[in-house]
Amino acid sequence: MRADRTAAAPVIEHVRHLITQRPHLPVAAIARHAGVASSTLKSLLDDTRHDQHQSRTVHLAIAQRLLSVKAADLPCRERGYGGQSTDATPAMRHVQALLATYPALSQASVARAAGMSPSTLAAALHDVAAGRPRRIQQAAAQQLLILDPDLLLSTALARRSDTTDLQQVIDHLHALQLRYDRASRAFIAHTAGVRPSTLSCALLDHTRNPRRGIHTAIAQRILALKDLPAPACPRRTQITDTGLLRRLRALCTAGWTLKNIGAAGGISTKTLTAFAGRPRSTPALRGAILAAWEELSHQPGPSPTARQRAQVKGWAPPLAWDNETIDDPAALPSGIRNPSHQSPWNPDLLHHELTFLTHLGLSKTQALKRLGLGTGRARQILGHTTLTA
Template identity: 50%
Template sequence: MTSDHHVAPEQVYWSCSPDGGSRIRITDVGTSHAEAVNATTVQEPQQIPLNDLHPSATTATGARRRTGYVLDTGVIDSLPAARHVQDLIVQRPHLPVTAMARHAQVPPTTLKDVLRAADRGQQRNVNADVAHRLLLLSAADLPNEARGYGGQSTDAAPVMEHVDRILVEHPEISVAAVARAATMTVSTLAATLKDVRAGRPRTIKVRFAERLLALKATDLAPAFRKDAVDATPVVERVRQLQEAYELASIAFIAKTAGVNSSTLTSVIDDHAAGLRRGIHPTMAGQVLALTELPAPAFQRRPGVTDVGLIRRLRGLCALGWTLNAIARAGGTTVKSLTDFNQTGSATPSVKAAVLAAWGHLSHRPGHSELARQRALAKRWDPPLAWEEETIDQPAAEPLGTRTAGRSGEWTPDLLRLELEFLRDEGLNWTESLARLGLRSQRAHELLAQSEEAVEPGCPPLRLPSRPQPSHELAA
């Protein structure tokens, strides 16, 4: 705060931050701080040092303030400033609006709001200082497209041709070594090479172009590690993992191996282009050590169909698992499972989630009787109704256990076989009847019929452990 500026209640100030900020209204003034609230919402009370409250947006030397707050001396219509900027956009169609805002030392969000209001024909007031800075902009002062908006640039094609010649003639030299010698980032050089090789237009800063054109193979020899190894086994291992696993992108493989993603991508791209490059032995060892991938990647199963996935999802519901439990076990969301159940079309991530949940939950009953009852009402078949070999075949029919909702099909012999099977699976009497959708009373009636029909000398039925004949289960 300058000596001739006095802070008083009800004054409004603008933020000087280049990123913009809310206007504040002074509510009380102390000896060193002022109390302020948001000028629009009259909320968010805060203490502002008096030294951060300024009468002007510029310093005594004329520099633009970047911190603190400036007194709102009045607001004016933003339309003239917006029309002026729109004329500049016509003259510089490829120049981002944010670049114009930075050049005018105006928050980009403020300029975008001004332009948006003008496009909609809406009235919008703006601080007089902001409007003044926008009106002072001229096309001649703005960054030129040919100079890359941040420095002079030139066509990258001849520069990359020179780099490619070095790489082809000296396969032991890596892209990283060239980038280090030119003091530029590896990712920038790799991306520029990729674009030029694909025939896409690309520019490069003049200072980098001059450094790259001046490079010779002899200059790069010291930058190249003599202990580099052939990258072919690494590329083959990445391809093997991608063939064996779904959702196995190069970035995911690099992250799992603990190596740089852009470097590994560059190695694979160079190998595909016929440039046999070396790779650091540590990186090679980390990638070659990968024999399997964690979730969300999962082993590729080409025989799995959307029909089979629907059967698995509904089978888990018939077993008493809620969509929340299935989503947690598969590492996905309930919405994704609901959408899949409605559309019948699975994305790779949903496919991974359903298969993972099936592996975790299909061999034990769920905890939701409501999920089991709703699945029964919708005639969804439980997991034991399907064989793993046929569950993905659209024409397959449920086998092995009674399909939910198909009452009246039980015979004494069929029940005996089912109970024997479930006993071998480790299920007790209660769990078995829950799987079969039978009440205890009905099961005992069928077994009594079976015992009457058994010929003398036949072995008795071995029931599942822990029978509970008096307990009736909801089918």
């Protein structure tokens, strides 16, 4: 074992004891109080589920920080999770001096070392610099005033021996999301047997410090994923945002509300509403709309209001599109007469539209209604004395 490493088992047992003493406190809060990245602490605890903590080691500085945390030091529900506050000015002046003297230090690393959230420290620094009064928790102020910058720098610049480069994991995640619709990071993490929060924290830490890695065991689980199960589905490259918007509008024309469509696709109504206003899709949204289209496009919906509103807006129904045209931005719906089209009906045009719509399964009466024509007018255009319904 390296000189700067120590066994992780005692550290894990101590953290588990802290969790039992403060069961309502998030693990991330314990990590912040100890000045440790939450992804590091979560990966330590995750190893207890896989019986790997007996052989795992941890950086000596991290172990010392975690072992120094006492249950009495942590926020408590009975005390309102608050604690005594104090004027933030002396601590903020000290932090400003540290950041000026040690450019390699980041605000986020300083905040975590003092048990604060980066946003809280940033807000306090901003207020003090602007001359506005600001108070912070007394315990956090004391931690900031006694920070050891050399220890912070050594922890920030050193990569643990049990971690690997995170960039290869990020590249693999992107590749999976390009191959599969409905493949969110959370779904990929669940499939790999990794906590989504652990992966999210690792990615966040990577944006703050690209030198930080990810635990080797976690990286191996994600990199081992070659194929994803349902509800992820192979991505169809020909699907366009225009085609997705047409599908969404067509389902509304058939009488389906956004709530119905979201329930069928497994996505929120809020997300569909945002997409309808600004058509920019994600893999999850693409998969949701395609799944709803497959389930709902061949049957009428329950909402006459949705149907009426869609028709007023001139949206084309599902039968007006086919798989070859719906994703082509230049294509026009078939079987729908454009009200702005000034050319009069003629026998050839009407015969073409009736043939198309009847091949789709509509009766001639239904087709004429879709085209906005009555039976008498159709007979006049076609020159027929009779028109079979």
